Amino acid sequence: MRADAQKNRSQILTVARDVVTEHGADASMRDIARRAGVGLATLLRHFPSREALFEALLCNHLDALTQKAAELETSTSADEALLTWFRALVTFAQSYRGVVAMMAAAHTNPDSALYASCAAVHSAGARLLVRAQDEGTARADMNGDDLFALITALGWAVDQPSFAPRADQLVHLITSAILSRTQESAA
Structure with missing residues (x-):
């Protein structure tokens, strides 16, 4: 260039x-x-396209979330790893209003410029979930798609001015529903 x-x-x-x-x-x-x-x-x-611009803007952040998941897979307990990663993803979503809707749409659209990054984040979260399920600390009746949907829903909620101040409480409620063992530190 x-x-x-x-x-x-x-x-x-x-x-x-x-x-x-x-x-x-x-x-x-x-x-x-x-x-x-x-x-x-x-x-x-x-x-x-707008998506191509967002891919360039978000690529580093999404790659960092994928890398963080990989580090957490080996460095901490499964439930704590999932909780830490979940919180990091919500923090990311809060930094770019409206990005969660774009990620949700790109998640199943291989033609989207955001597809590869979203697929990597989805896969990383699914691996953390499976690890927690294998250790018996996460619900067995959900999968990576469910986790991504919950993150998307939470990302949308905390994007709304009326819910943004309650982001920590909403994260706690959702992670408590996912994890079998509620974390005191999540409150």
Whole structure:
């Protein structure tokens, strides 16, 4: 990539991160281009769709969540690993309003730019769940799809201004329903 094209791409991502933090996943592509000092056509050359832009923005975060799950699989008890990872994913969802809906839609759409990252996060969570189930600390009647759906529902709820202040309590309620052994520290 040419140096000027790389500079434009970096500038677009920096501005997009700020605009998305301010306005959520519905941030205007035109506004991002304008604030980045590039034309809409330039933005679309780098990121042909909103999902492609979000993939670039979120890739590091989603990769970090996948890596965190891998580290937790071997470093702590199964139930604590699942709880820690679950909380990290909710914190991530809170940092980008509206991203959970995009992830939920991309989760089953292989044509989505977000599909691979969402599939990796889904798989990581499913492995943590299975480990907790194998140790008898998580419900046996759920699977990775159920876990992803619960995370999506919780992500949507804490995205709403009226529920955001109750995020910790909602995480506690949902994880208590998933885990057989309720964690005192989760309260």
